Structures are given as C-alpha cells and as structure tokens.
Amino acid sequence: MARNTVWHPFTQHALEPPPVKIARGKGAWLETQDNRRIFDGISSWWVITHGHRHPAITAAVHDQIDKLDQVIFAGCTHEPAETLAEKLIDVAPRGLAHVFYSDSGSTAVEVALKMALGYWRNIGQAKTRIAALEHGYHGDTIGTMSAGARGVFNAAYEPLLFDVIHIPFPHPGREQETLDALDAAGRDGSLAAFITEPLILGAGGMLIYSADVLAEMKRVCERHNALFIADEVMTGWGRTGTLFACTQAGISPDILCVAKGLTGGSLPLAATLATPRIFDAHYSQDRSRTFFHSSSFTANPVCCAAALANLATWQTEPVPERVAKLAKIQDEHLASFAADPHFENPRRIGTITALDLKVSDGGYLASANIALRTHFLSHGILLRPLGNTIYVMPPYCSTAADLALVYDAIRSAPAAIKASV
Ligand code: PLP
Numbered sequence: 001m002a003r004n005t006v007w008h009p010f011t012q013h014a015l016e017p018p019p020v021k022i023a024r025g026k027g028a029w030l031e032t033q034d035n036r037r038i039f040d041g042i043s044s045w046w047v048i049t050h051g052h053r054h055p056a057i058t059a060a061v062h063d064q065i066d067k068l069d070q071v072i073f074a075g076c077t078h079e080p081a082e083t084l085a086e087k088l089i090d091v092a093p094r095g096l097a098h099v100f101y102s103d104s105g106s107t108a109v110e111v112a113l114k115m116a117l118g119y120w121r122n123i124g125q126a127k128t129r130i131a132a133l134e135h136g137y138h139g140d141t142i143g144t145m146s147a148g149a150r151g152v153f154n155a156a157y158e159p160l161l162f163d164v165i166h167i168p169f170p171h172p173g174r175e176q177e178t179l180d181a182l183d184a185a186g187r188d189g190s191l192a193a194f195i196t197e198p199l200i201l202g203a204g205g206m207l208i209y210s211a212d213v214l215a216e217m218k219r220v221c222e223r224h225n226a227l228f229i230a231d232e233v234m235t236g237w238g239r240t241g242t243l244f245a246c247t248q249a250g251i252s253p254d255i256l257c258v259a260k261g262l263t264g265g266s267l268p269l270a271a272t273l274a275t276p277r278i279f280d281a282h283y284s285q286d287r288s289r290t291f292f293h294s295s296s297f298t299a300n301p302v303c304c305a306a307a308l309a310n311l312a313t314w315q316t317e318p319v320p321e322r323v324a325k326l327a328k329i330q331d332e333h334l335a336s337f338a339a340d341p342h343f344e345n346p347r348r349i350g351t352i353t354a355l356d357l358k359v360s361d362g363g364y365l366a367s368a369n370i371a372l373r374t375h376f377l378s379h380g381i382l383l384r385p386l387g388n389t390i391y392v393m394p395p396y397c398s399t400a401a402d403l404a405l406v407y408d409a410i411r412s413a414p415a416a417i418k419a420s421v
Contacts, residue, residue, distance in 0.1 A: 010153075016370055020377065025052030028398040030382065041376070041383045041406050043395050046202065047265030049237050050313055051397035057264045057309040064305035073101070073298040080304035087311050088271060091243060093230075093252035096273040100291070101299035105233035106139025108257035108270035109195070111293055112229045113143050115255055115278055116193035119227065122281040122289045127192040127226070131165040131185045133178075135204030136197060138231050147195055149204055152364060167194075169201065170213045179216055186224025193227035193255070194220075198245035199349060202234040206354035206391045208347055214249040227254040227278075233270070237261030238323045238396065241350030243314070254278065264310040269303035322396040326351045329400050330392065333407040342414035354391035357414065362388045371417040379409040 004013050011019070021033040028051055030038045040048060050057070068078060085099035100111055113130060120127040130147060138144040145154045146161040154161065165185045170178040185191055198214050201207040221228040230253035235245040237260070242248055246256070255278065259270035282291045297303075313319065330353045334346045337355055346355040359368050366387040376383040383390060383406070390413070392406055 017374060027051040027053075028395040028402055037380055038377070039381045039398075039402055039405060040395060041381050042391070042393050043265060044382075045260075045384075046234050046239070046393055047260040048395045049261040049310070050264050050317070050319070051395045054264050054266070054309075054313065056313055056316075057266050057306050060305045060309035061266065061302055064302045068301045070297065070300055070302075074294060078299075078301050078304075080301045080308060081299040084304045084307050084311070085271075087308065088258075088273065091311065091314075092256055092273055093244060093246045095252040095275050096256055097276050098274045098279040100272045100274065100293070101304075102270045102272065102293075103268050103295055103297050103300075103303075104139070104270055105231075105257065105259035106141045106144045107295060108233060108259050108272045109138045109144045109147070109229075109231055110141055111272040112195070112231075112255045112257050113147065113193070114293055115272065115274055115282075115291065116227045116229065118289075118291055119278045119281045120192050122284070127190055129165060129185070129190045129192055130162075131167055131182060131191055131194040131226075133196050133201065134166045134169045135201050135207055136195070136231075137201065137203035138195065138197075138233075165191075169204075169207060170209045175210070175213045175216075178213065179220055182217055182220045183224070186220060186226050189224070191221075191224055191226040193229050195229040195231055197231050197233075198235055199240050199248060200235060200245070200352065203386065205386055205389050206347070206352060208349050211249040214246070215251050218249070218251040218253070229253060229255045229257065231257045233257055233259045237264075237310075238314075238319060239350050239352055239393065241323060241327060262310065263303055263306035264313065266310075267300075267303040267306045269300065269307055319396060323351055326394065326396060326398060326403075329403050333403060336407070337411075340411070351396065352391065352393050354389055355410075357385075357388045357390060359388045368417055372413055375413050375416045376409050379405065379412075381406055381409050383409075 008019055022030050023033045024031040028040055030040050071078060088099055089097060102108055102111055132147040135149050138147045142160050146164050167181045168177050218228050230246050232244050236258045246253060254275050256273040263269050282289055327350060330348055334348055334353055337343050337346045342358055343355045344358055357368060359366055361367055364387045368388055369385055372385050390410055
C-alpha cells in the first residue's frame with residue numbers, strides 16, 4: 001500500500017495517479033517541476049480570474065508584507081481592510097453596507113448562516129429553518145454541507161448535518177415547482193433564510209437557471225419575510241459575465257458571500273456582506289447580541305491588499321471585454337459539439353461552459369472520470385470533470401489558441417478514454 005504523507009482534498013489516493021508537481025504559474029499556464037506546461041482550464045478550482053501572478057496583485061502582496069503581515073482583527077483594524085470594505089460595498093449589489101471577513105468560501109457561507117440565525121434571534125423572532133436548492137454546493141464544513149446537496153461525499157457525516165429544506169432545482173419548464181416549493185417552505189413563518197448559488201450551481205454539475213427564476217425566488221423570500229443569501233463564491237468576479245450574477249436578475253440579496261476571485265485567486269480571503277438591518281440587530285448594549293464568529297486570520301492585511309489590487313484591476317484593465325470575448329470564443333467551440341453523438345447538453349453562462357459525456361454510469365462517481373482527467377493532462381490541459389460533466393472555467397487572460405487546445409482535447413476524449421476505461 002502506497003502511503004501518502006500529504007492527504008489531498010477530494011482525492012482517492014488508491015485509484016488516482018500521483019498528483020502533478022507544479023513549480024510555477026504565469027497567466028493561464030502552470031509549469032511542472034520537470035518543466036512541462038499545463039493550461040489551467042479550471043482556474044485552479046475556480047479562483048484565478050486575471051491569471052496567475054498578475055503583476056499588480058503580486059506587487060501589492062510584496063508591498064503589504066513589508067509593512068504588516070498579520071494582526072488580530074478584534075480590537076484592531078488596518079487600512080487595507082477598511083478601504084477594501086468600502087470598495088466592496090461600492091461594487092456589490094445595492095443595499096449591502098457591512099463587510100465581515102473570513103478566509104474561504106465555506107467560512108463565508110457559515111458566517112452568512114450564523115448571521116441569518118443571529119438576526120432573527122436578536123430581533124426576537126422564532127425563525128430558524130434554512131432552505132437551499134437541490135444540487136447546491138456551499139462548502140465542506142458541517143454547516144455548509146448541511147445546506148448543500150446530500151450524496152456520496154457527505155453520507156458519512158449525515159448524522160451531524162442539520163435539517164434543511166431542499167427546494168427542487170428549476171429545470172427548464174419546471175420552474176414553477178421550484179417557486180411553489182419555496183413558497184410552501186415559507187408559509188409557516190419559520191424560514192430564516194434561503195441560500196442559493198445565483199444563475200448556476202457549480203459543483204452540483206454546472207446547472208444553469210434563468211435570471212427570471214432567481215428574481216422570482218427573491219420575491220418569494222420577501223413575501224415570507226425570509227432572508228435571501230446569495231452564495232457568489234464561485235459566480236462572483238465575472239464568471240457569469242457580470243461582476244456578480246445577482247446583477248443579471250436585478251436583485252440585491254440580504255447577505256452576499258464572496259471568496260475565490262476576491263483576491264484574483266492569489267490568496268485566501270472571503271467576505272460576507274450584509275444589509276444594515278442585519279448589522280443593526282447585532283448592535284446593542286447587550287453583549288449577548290454580539291456576532292460571535294472569528295478566525296485567526298480574519299482580514300489578513302496581505303490578502304486584503306491583494307483584493308484591493310484585484311478591484312483596481314477591474315478598473316484599470318478591460319476585464320469585462322475579456323470576459324465577453326471568452327464567452328464568444330467558447331460559444332463557437334461549443335456549437336461544434338451540438339451534433340457530436342458522444343456529448344449532450346452543451347451549455348454556457350459567461351465564461352463557464354459545460355457538456356456531459358454520454359456514459360452508462362453518470363453521476364459524481366462516473367467511471368470515466370479519472371480517465372478523462374488523465375487524457376486532458378496528457379494533452380497539457382488541467383480539467384477536472386464533475387463525474388461525466390466536463391466543464392471549462394478559464395482565467396480571463398486565456399487566448400483563442402489556448403481554448404482551441406482545450407476543445408480539441410475534449411473532442412478527442414471519447415475515443416481516447418474508450419481505450420483506457
Ligand atoms: N460556495 C460555492 C458556490 C462554491 O463553489 C464553493 C467552492 O467551490 C464554496 C462555497 C466553498 O468555498 P471554499 O472551497 O473556498 O471553502
């Protein structure tokens with residue numbers, strides 16, 4: 001039995017090839033220890049937006065580490081965190097006025113759930129239930145797994161997960177079922193909050209739904225006085241074509257979670273933004289109404305400086321144009337798959353595309369999965385299909401030539417893996 005000292009995430013060490021040792025990254029490309037180049041077709045788990053080692057972000061990191069590396073964030077504050085909060089509020093959907101920092105997407109969502117529960121408790125209302133979309137993914141902590149889809153990846157932890165009302169995904173033509181289920185969940189007055197990934201469920205299989213449904217779900221929550229939490233951990237920072245996906249539905253959530261691309265993907269930082277009523281419910285002479293949450297590295301100054309440089313990049317570089325161009329190029333590639341009998345459901349939103357490889361055993365544990373990954377790597381491309389769903393989520397500096405390589409490798413995958421599965 002091979003023993004791995006490093007235990008990798010979501011990795012079956014007994015089945016998967018040894019991890020690729022990456023030594024360097026620049027733009028949309030990674031370089032291995034033995035000097036092979038690999039195109040980062042999934043933005044290193046959806047975090048890298050402008051490209052690896054973006055010069056302005058890297059410079060801001062160097063500059064900040066020379067001034068202040070880390071400081072406790074309770075009782076102390078610092079310029080990068082203060083300025084970043086103001087700038088985040090400027091670019092976020094209207095109405096969000098307070099920023100709570102943490103370190104990852106999961107913690108941003110945990111904070112959101114705790115804020116929602118704390119809000120209702122502090123204003124003396126017995127609303128404690130959470131609703132979430134079927135197939136959703138919000139992280140891998142106990143709270144976020146509770147809100148997410150249940151499956152093979154959390155079956156062992158099921159006894160610890162709290163009960164959440166799972167609302168059916170708004171499949172095209174069945175949107176009313178979703179709205180009716182959310183409406184039913186709100187009717188007894190116990191619904192504290194509804195959480196969703198706006199416009200596309202990422203880890204659940206790159207499932208896209210319309211802005212109209214998103215807007216309607218927000219209206220249902222308003223009708224039942226339930227908070228609306230937008231988990232934009234993956235969708236934020238341009239992935240769906242706009243800075244935030246909520247904008248496309250013209251909605252402002254009560255609570256917004258951001259992470260991943262907040263620092264351009266360079267360093268771990270997350271933020272949970274809230275409206276004044278949520279902050280005000282915790283603002284009290286009574287210390288028991290404090291928002292009781294922290295982590296050691298909350299608002300790390302170097303991470304905040306990286307995030308400020310990311311926000312500046314959105315202003316100084318033509319990022320929306322790059323995003324639009326990626327969409328157009330990928331549309332052309334996707335069109336060529338429409339008649340390919342090996343694939344189904346080619347789809348795109350913003351910079352994200354996906355298509356499903358036709359297999360007899362679909363789902364997260366689809367047997368083709370590891371062979372697909374190996375095939376892509378052998379073509380110098382990092383893709384990590386979700387089961388048999390192949391998706392592309394490239395950094396915004398990717399070129400037409402880079403993307404041509406990706407889609408060529410996807411096109412040749414069925415024949416290649418037939419030989420290996
Ligand atoms: N929420 C969404 C929508 C995500 O896609 C993810 C991660 O992919 C998370 C939360 C968890 O983020 P993290 O992996 O940074 O904890």
